Amino acid sequence: GAVVSQHPSRVICKSGTSVKIECRSLDFQATTMFWYRQFPKKSLMLMATSNEGSKATYEQGVEKDKFLINHASLTLSTLTVTSAHPEDSSFYICSARRDDGRPRDTQYFGPGTRLTVL
Amino acid sequence: GNSVTQMEGPVTLSEEAFLTINCTYTATGYPSLFWYVQYPGEGLQLLLKATKADDKGSNKGFEATYRKETTSFHLEKGSVQVSDSAVYFCAPSSISGYSTLTFGKGTMLLVSP
Numbered sequence: 001g002a003v004v005s006q007h008p009s010r011v012i013c014k015s016g017t018s019v020k021i022e023c024r025s026l027d028f029q030a031t032t033m034f035w036y037r038q039f040p041k042k043s044l045m046l047m048a049t050s051n052e053g054s055k056a057t058y059e060q061g062v063e064k065d066k067f068l069i070n071h072a073s074l075t076l077s078t079l080t081v082t083s084a085h086p087e088d089s090s091f092y093i094c095s096a097r098r099d100d101g102r103p104r105d106t107q108y109f110g111p112g113t114r115l116t117v118l
Numbered sequence: 119g120n121s122v123t124q125m126e127g128p129v130t131l132s133e134e135a136f137l138t139i140n141c142t143y144t145a146t147g148y149p150s151l152f153w154y155v156q157y158p159g160e161g162l163q164l165l166l167k168a169t170k171a172d173d174k175g176s177n178k179g180f181e182a183t184y185r186k187e188t189t190s191f192h193l194e195k196g197s198v199q200v201s202d203s204a205v206y207f208c209a210p211s212s213i214s215g216y217s218t219l220t221f222g223k224g225t226m227l228l229v230s231p
Contacts, residue, residue: 004161034218044162044207044221093161097217105150105217111161 006110023094029074030096038091050077124222139193141208149210
């Protein structure tokens, strides 16, 4: 159990276009999901916390208008990179926390989405 | 906020060698502590966790003990296998708000036959 999927796994887009990445919890409900960006030196940076039915909480330095997050249901959160530029190219990873999980702070991660902006 | 310091990698070992990956953290209060592993081409997987001082998390032969006095959570394995080659991340959770995780930079482990 506790499987999280992401779609697409890879996406290439032109500069100036928008890209949507989906994160789904397949076998559990998740009121809270998280979006990370993984940099070439392997560190993960938390971008935002996504909450079903309310606005996302963004970390300091992350542009809300550029990285739009929508948590439409208890199993789906989406990240839209708007007006993408080459510097947005990265590996984006989502995670989800089970509503019935013990301990509550265990997160289950998706496989990631490789975004390349040309 | 929390912060994590992990030993620089890559760590290169021969099969059946003993593994230690150091992790120290700074945090407010007493967070839960996690080790996640990322195998090549895959997403992060929870390896083990500990929720309070002196707890020992264990899984797949790996162990880590929550040391409050030294604010450490070092990962150990007595005999590594080639299949253990991966990147390992130490992460404390915040004790307030959304219990967010703060990740270290990760330590790559390479095990040769």
